[in-house]
Amino acid sequence: TKLKRAVIERVSTILNKKPFEVAKHPVGIETRVHDVKKMLENGSNINGVHVVGIHGMGGLGKTTIAKAVYNDLGEGFNGATCFISNVRENAGQPNGLVNLQKQFIEDILKEKNTFLRDVAQGKNVIKDRASRKRVLLVLDDVDNIKQLDALAGGRDWFGSGSVIIITTRDEGVLLAHNVKQDEIYKPQELNEDQSRALFMFHAFDGEQPQGKYVQLSNEVVAAAGGLPLTVEVIGLLFSDKKNVQEWKDTLEKLKKIPPREVQKRLKLSYDNLEDLEKKLFLDISCFFIGENRENATYMWEGCGWFPNAAIMVLVRRSLIKIRVINKMDEKYELFEMHDQIRDMGRAIVDEECSRKLQKKSRLWNNQDSWDLLQRK
Ligand SMILES: Nc1ncnc2c1ncn2[C@@H]1O[C@H](COP(=O)(O)OP(=O)(O)OP(=O)(O)O)[C@@H](O)[C@H]1O
Ligand SMILES: [Mg+2]
Known part of the structure; x- marks a missing residue:
């Protein structure tokens, strides 16, 4: 039975870590993965920990490259791998950093539902428990040194041979975290x-x-x-x-x-969208990213709108994505959107009426909602 359990455990860790879909139609990915791997080998490698920061503007393909590298290297880490997506966005949520630390603990240390009082405690747990492990960690879209401090505070947090990949639009964050110039990859645009x-x-x-x-x-x-x-x-x-x-x-x-x-x-x-498509797009960009399609659909149907065809148009145009997850034998469809496209949507809402809050069609920003509520 011991062997059986070991096999089940091993298979389920592998199954749970299906490779990412890198892009619908990847071009030039092999060379970029090759460049990153070369840098991982030849970079400073302080303490035997290989770090590469991927830096460039939004939409350049940093996340795509990070996924491809993760897929390529993943199998060599015996399940001790963790891809933390959208760090910037998630860290900004209530308890955001602690939740990201929990993701690390669950994925790499294989412990579910760990109680963490605060970020400082999370740091200690990670540092104590991962320092002899060889891990593969991706921190995608970091924009603040605090996020790196909480999730990969020092090279001595991880065992020798570990690989840490950080993507960011802000090179300053990498430099502040002591990532060396020979560890920063700046992908070219497509030729x-x-x-x-x-x-x-x-x-x-x-x-x-x-x-x-x-x-x-x-x-x-x-x-x-x-x-x-x-x-x-x-x-x-x-x-x-x-x-x-x-x-x-x-x-x-x-x-x-x-x-x-x-x-x-x-x-x-x-x-180029039809009116209804535009409305749904703006609603999703302001309120429904990461939310259940069904709930949003109830709301739209309540307005007398029939959203399904319009949602398909938005998906086909790559303005939104739908992620299907299975939880407790139920299937959920969640809306996703590229952050550049989300920002475009929110900017459209802001521009509609930049001065008068009460004239805005959607209040997506907590501060604005609060300001408006306080007026009455
Ligand atoms: N080499 C590539 N081949 C095909 N499609 C790509 C490639 N690189 C990126 N893409 C596509 O371009 C879009 C933007 O890429 P990605 O999300 O990786 O950018 P990013 O640099 O992470 O942007 P951000 O800074 O906003 O997070 C995605 O839809 C992705 O599928
Ligand atoms: Mg990205």
């Missing part, structure tokens, strides 16, 4: 061939364009640039364009927005 491949996949469902669309596609690719998130969203936007004139009009709009204005470029896809 033109890679952008074209990604665009074609989304715009033509992987088929080759014909006739006038060949030249038009080349122009769109040139205008879209190499930021994977924009290439994906723009590709899906064009996939809904039915004729040459519509292609030309949308291309002209795209050309007018400078490449760095990512939100404005993403907004082209929003502008």
